[in-house]
Amino acid sequence: MDILSLFVVIPVLTITAILLLKDTRQVRLVSAFGMGLQLLMAASLVFLYLTARHAGNNDEMLFIKDYLWFKSLNIHYAVGVDGISVAMIMLTSLVVFAGIFASWEVEFLRKEFFISLILLASGVFGFFISIDLFTMFLFYELAVIPMYLLIGIWGTGPKEYSAMKLTLMLMGGSALLLVGLLGIYFNSSPDGNRLTFNILEISKVVIPLPDQRIFFPLTFVGFGVLGALFPFHTWSPDGHASAPTAVSMLHAGVLMKLGGYGAFRVAIFLMPEAAHELSWIFIILTSISIVYGAFGAIAQKDLKYINAYSSISHCGLVLFAVLMMNQTAMNGAIIQMISHGLMTALFFALIGMIYGRTHTRMIYEMGGLMKIVPFLSVCYVIAGLASLGLPGLSGFVAEMTIFVGAFQHPELFYRIVTILAVSSIVITAVYILRVIAILLLGPTTNEHFEHLPDAKWFEKISVVTLIGSVAAIGLAPFWLSTMIGTSLHPIIEKIIALNPF
Amino acid sequence: MSLGTFLIMRHELLLIAAALLVLIAEIFWNPDKKSSISLFSIVLLGIITIIGFLPSPAGSLFGGMYISSGTRLIMKNILNIGVLLVFIQSFTWLKKEENSEKISEYFLLLISTLVGMNFMISAGHFLIFYIGIELATIPIAALSAFDRYKNKSAEAGIKLILSSALSSGVLLYGLSMIYGTTGTLYFSEVATHFGNHSLQILGFIFFFSGMAFKISIVPFHLWTADVYEGSPVNITSYLSVISKGAAVFILMIILFTVFPVIMATWQKTIFVTSILTMTIGNLFAIRQQNLKRFLAFSSISQAGYILLGLIGGNQLGMASVIYYILVYIFSNLGAFGVVIAISNATGKENIDDYNGLYQTNPNLSLIMTLALFSLAGIPPVAGFFGKFFLFTAAAQKGFFFLVLIAVLNTIISLFYYLLVVKAMFINKSEKPISMFKSDFSTRFALGICVAGIVVTGFASIIFEVIRNLSFGV
Numbered sequence: 001m002d003i004l005s006l007f008v009v010i011p012v013l014t015i016t017a018i019l020l021l022k023d024t025r026q027v028r029l030v031s032a033f034g035m036g037l038q039l040l041m042a043a044s045l046v047f048l049y050l051t052a053r054h055a056g057n058n059d060e061m062l063f064i065k066d067y068l069w070f071k072s073l074n075i076h077y078a079v080g081v082d083g084i085s086v087a088m089i090m091l092t093s094l095v096v097f098a099g100i101f102a103s104w105e106v107e108f109l110r111k112e113f114f115i116s117l118i119l120l121a122s123g124v125f126g127f128f129i130s131i132d133l134f135t136m137f138l139f140y141e142l143a144v145i146p147m148y149l150l151i152g153i154w155g156t157g158p159k160e161y162s163a164m165k166l167t168l169m170l171m172g173g174s175a176l177l178l179v180g181l182l183g184i185y186f187n188s189s190p191d192g193n194r195l196t197f198n199i200l201e202i203s204k205v206v207i208p209l210p211d212q213r214i215f216f217p218l219t220f221v222g223f224g225v226l227g228a229l230f231p232f233h234t235w236s237p238d239g240h241a242s243a244p245t246a247v248s249m250l251h252a253g254v255l256m257k258l259g260g261y262g263a264f265r266v267a268i269f270l271m272p273e274a275a276h277e278l279s280w281i282f283i284i285l286t287s288i289s290i291v292y293g294a295f296g297a298i299a300q301k302d303l304k305y306i307n308a309y310s311s312i313s314h315c316g317l318v319l320f321a322v323l324m325m326n327q328t329a330m331n332g333a334i335i336q337m338i339s340h341g342l343m344t345a346l347f348f349a350l351i352g353m354i355y356g357r358t359h360t361r362m363i364y365e366m367g368g369l370m371k372i373v374p375f376l377s378v379c380y381v382i383a384g385l386a387s388l389g390l391p392g393l394s395g396f397v398a399e400m401t402i403f404v405g406a407f408q409h410p411e412l413f414y415r416i417v418t419i420l421a422v423s424s425i426v427i428t429a430v431y432i433l434r435v436i437a438i439l440l441l442g443p444t445t446n447e448h449f450e451h452l453p454d455a456k457w458f459e460k461i462s463v464v465t466l467i468g469s470v471a472a473i474g475l476a477p478f479w480l481s482t483m484i485g486t487s488l489h490p491i492i493e494k495i496i497a498l499n500p501f
Numbered sequence: 502m503s504l505g506t507f508l509i510m511r512h513e514l515l516l517i518a519a520a521l522l523v524l525i526a527e528i529f530w531n532p533d534k535k536s537s538i539s540l541f542s543i544v545l546l547g548i549i550t551i552i553g554f555l556p557s558p559a560g561s562l563f564g565g566m567y568i569s570s571g572t573r574l575i576m577k578n579i580l581n582i583g584v585l586l587v588f589i590q591s592f593t594w595l596k597k598e599e600n601s602e603k604i605s606e607y608f609l610l611l612i613s614t615l616v617g618m619n620f621m622i623s624a625g626h627f628l629i630f631y632i633g634i635e636l637a638t639i640p641i642a643a644l645s646a647f648d649r650y651k652n653k654s655a656e657a658g659i660k661l662i663l664s665s666a667l668s669s670g671v672l673l674y675g676l677s678m679i680y681g682t683t684g685t686l687y688f689s690e691v692a693t694h695f696g697n698h699s700l701q702i703l704g705f706i707f708f709f710s711g712m713a714f715k716i717s718i719v720p721f722h723l724w725t726a727d728v729y730e731g732s733p734v735n736i737t738s739y740l741s742v743i744s745k746g747a748a749v750f751i752l753m754i755i756l757f758t759v760f761p762v763i764m765a766t767w768q769k770t771i772f773v774t775s776i777l778t779m780t781i782g783n784l785f786a787i788r789q790q791n792l793k794r795f796l797a798f799s800s801i802s803q804a805g806y807i808l809l810g811l812i813g814g815n816q817l818g819m820a821s822v823i824y825y826i827l828v829y830i831f832s833n834l835g836a837f838g839v840v841i842a843i844s845n846a847t848g849k850e851n852i853d854d855y856n857g858l859y860q861t862n863p864n865l866s867l868i869m870t871l872a873l874f875s876l877a878g879i880p881p882v883a884g885f886f887g888k889f890f891l892f893t894a895a896a897q898k899g900f901f902f903l904v905l906i907a908v909l910n911t912i913i914s915l916f917y918y919l920l921v922v923k924a925m926f927i928n929k930s931e932k933p934i935s936m937f938k939s940d941f942s943t944r945f946a947l948g949i950c951v952a953g954i955v956v957t958g959f960a961s962i963i964f965e966v967i968r969n970l971s972f973g974v
Binding site (some may be wrong): 070071072073075134138139141142145148149152153160162167168171172175176179182183185186214357419444 | 735775817820874877880885889892894896897901904908909911912915916919922923926927961964965967969
């Protein structure tokens with residue numbers, strides 16, 4: 001058993017263990033143990049990866065394992081990681097770990113809840129370790145489908161509507177993606193050798209431009225739906241608002257990153273010519289996402305909606321940066337994925353905890369929470385500051401890198417969209433500070449809230465894990481950006497070979 | 502011709518023997534223990550299914566009227582497995598008081614249809630093909646009317662017999678044109694004499710329409726919903742899986758071996774009918790309340806996806822169709838198995854009745870979910886692999902637009918499959934179906950279906966075996 005496959009095997013084993021349990025009280029312990037183990041594994045993977053790189057291993061992907069699966073179609077179960085996927089795996093295990101603790105008090109159908117949650121996680125892990133498009137797609141869909149039950153059963157508000165909308169839109173994205181992947185597959189070997197789904201092998205061939213023009217948009221939009229690309233973002237506010245806490249965390253924190261990661265690893269890496277040619281369309285769309293998401297967040301009154309719109313804005317920034325197609329901006333895109341993943345998971349965890357106490361998410365119904373639940377409130381402020389890009393926290397590093405990278409383009413078009421996108425920082429500050437002012441500061445408006453308890457131990461574990469990571473990236477971004485930077489080289493080289501601007 | 506060469510017809514001979522044995526057994530059986538005839542038939546078919554997998558010589562009989570090859574054998578084996586599952590699922594239902602008089606007839610009729618399908622698949626001549634298709638259809642009409650005190654059941658029987666008579670007429674008309682222009686009915690000779698003559702194309706269109714009735718391809722699908730709803734659930738499941746599968750198999754063989762010359766023509770035909778079938782089947786399924794009608798329309802749309810494997814005329818296409826039918830047998834019979842279990846226990850067949858089912862019968866709900874996800878093509882269950890290969894086969898020949906329509910259709914289908922999942926898991930109910938324990942036969946059949954749904958996808962060996970036996974135009 002290779003180390004990477006363990007990331008799928010451990011969740012599956014955890015699920016099996018949960019299935020065998022008779023006592024539902026132990027379920028969360030087993031889940032926490034399994035996902036804790038996963039976190040340790042992720043940490044050791046980071047360590048192993050860095051050691052291997054230090055030892056001078058300059059392969060594009062490390063720890064490659066390849067098992068032939070369907071011989072006639074040349075489908076493999078192939079895994080391998082580079083710095084980017086290692087970083088994403090670390091992010092995922094952090095968020096899942098925190099998510100388990102954030103859902104410590106789920107009562108209704110507890111067993112099923114944790115099983116679905118961990119199933120979702122295993123899909124995400126599988127996606128990040130795959131280097132074969134078939135297995136990647138398989139895991140991608142596996143990550144989406146438990147969402148329906150998670151939101152539909154344990155959600156709040158118009159949960160059935162939101163769950164259906166989210167599932168159908170995301171599956172619609174994967175439908176487009178499937179066509180795109182088949183298009184890549186049948187162009188993967190122009191000189192008549194065996195067709196392949198292996199990303200590394202496909203990246204060595206040049207797919208004919210007319211085909212790229214058809215399949216690049218399909219693939220990019222397919223992933224873009226999950227990355228909340230305007231105008232396919234509408235599932236996101238409803239879905240996030242209705243989902244239970246841990247699911248919002250996982251979804252905004254990790255699942256939306258599948259979109260960004262896929263757009264960059266599959267769509268742009270394998271079809272750079274079309275990406276370069278068509279990027280202006282998608283840059284306009286992502287700029288709309290960024291600005292529109294931020295304005296949307298100002299207009300909302302529900303905490304979860306505010307965050308969902310802010311996620312649209314931030315995830316738009318990821319796709320925006322990826323489309324800039326240069327080293328700095330792409331580096332920023334990856335850091336932004338990690339940073340936003342942690343930050344938004346933190347936000348949703350805190351919102352869940354506040355909602356669990358006040359039973360409302362409407363900001364105008366609350367006030368002065370700082371005096372009542374100081375721990376949660378301080379954490380909320382930290383999350384907010386990270387989100388608006390305060391230096392010292394992860395958001396600053398990410399956004400700074402992205403905007404510097406984007407502005408490197410000499411053409412006027414890129415300059416204008418970059419300036420537009422930069423304006424989102426100000427808008428972000430508006431909605432973050434507004435929420436903090438209404439929600440946390442000022443006098444206590446509702447006397448029922450005066451005796452609410454502050455965070456419990458499991459909530460503290462959840463929150464502290466995330467804050468620690470956000471601060472770590474903010475204070476010491478260099479190890480992350482080196483890890484990403486070396487892995488970006490092959491991709492950037494491929495792009496620069498095409499169009500040295 | 503020595504007696505040994507008859508062993509090429511092993512499947513058919515064994516099934517005929519089994520049918521006779523069941524008849525004879527009925528005469529000598531103790532009338533108080535009638536229900537054990539079911540067990541007897543199940544065991545018989547089980548043995549035949551196992552024998553079917555033993556290696557067998559390929560060859561032809563009766564001067565090429567009957568052909569046996571690895572491809573055709575695996576098709577027959579797949580049908581055997583499906584019928585065996587239907588047999589096991591019928592066990593509880595046949596124990597009911599009103600059916601005790603007709604147990605052996607039930608098995609006799611089903612085995613006869615299976616014999617018909619086997620002859621149909623092995624046909625090397627349009628005459629054998631026609632006899633097979635009739636033998637496969639007419640007993641089904643009797644079975645549809647099996648609940649003779651129910652109006653709907655009688656109606657289903659008469660609808661099925663009338664529409665299949667019409668379709669046979671259309672089919673025969675087409676065959677007469679083919680005979681008139683080529684002067685032969687042997688597959689191999691028709692293939693060599695076929696050209697782009699307009700009368701021949703017309704003959705082909707009539708032939709295709711006749712087959713489209715059997716597979717319920719739009720616009721020849723109108724009989725499906727009523728017949729499916731009126732028939733007893735077991736027969737509905739049989740119709741939607743086995744009959745359809747067999748008809749697809751032979752259509753594929755004939756398209757690939759008899760009509761390769763006019764491939765451009767049938768590709769256009771399939772292109773249009775496939776889009777219509779998927780879309781209309783899906784759109785109608787959304788509105789259904791009765792689960793049998795629901796699954797009927799869902800199976801219409803499934804036929805549309807299956808056509809995607811035919812359109813390319815490639816080896817991968819044939820492999821993916823055979824593979825998909827196998828997967829489809831497990832998935833659809835899994836879904837029907839749950840419907841049968843609940844229908845036997847409570848008589849309820851509407852989606853609303855399933856509200857809150859997970860609270861009372863978690864295992865049945867999980868199996869239903871798994872089966873529906875497999876039908877929708879959600880990983881990691883087998884349906885995902887099946888659909889993926891079908892789409893790959895069409896994409897291999899450049900039908901990307903068709904694949905796009907098909908994948909968008911899977912999203913529509915996911916919507917209505919999720920409606921059932923939602924009823925079971927999310928909706929609350931005042932009076933949910935009370936907890937019940939189904940008997941061994943039901944659980945056994947469902948167990949096989951679940952195993953099939955889970956294993957068929959991951960075990961790549963199954964697909965590879967099928968692919969090695971397949972061929973293209």
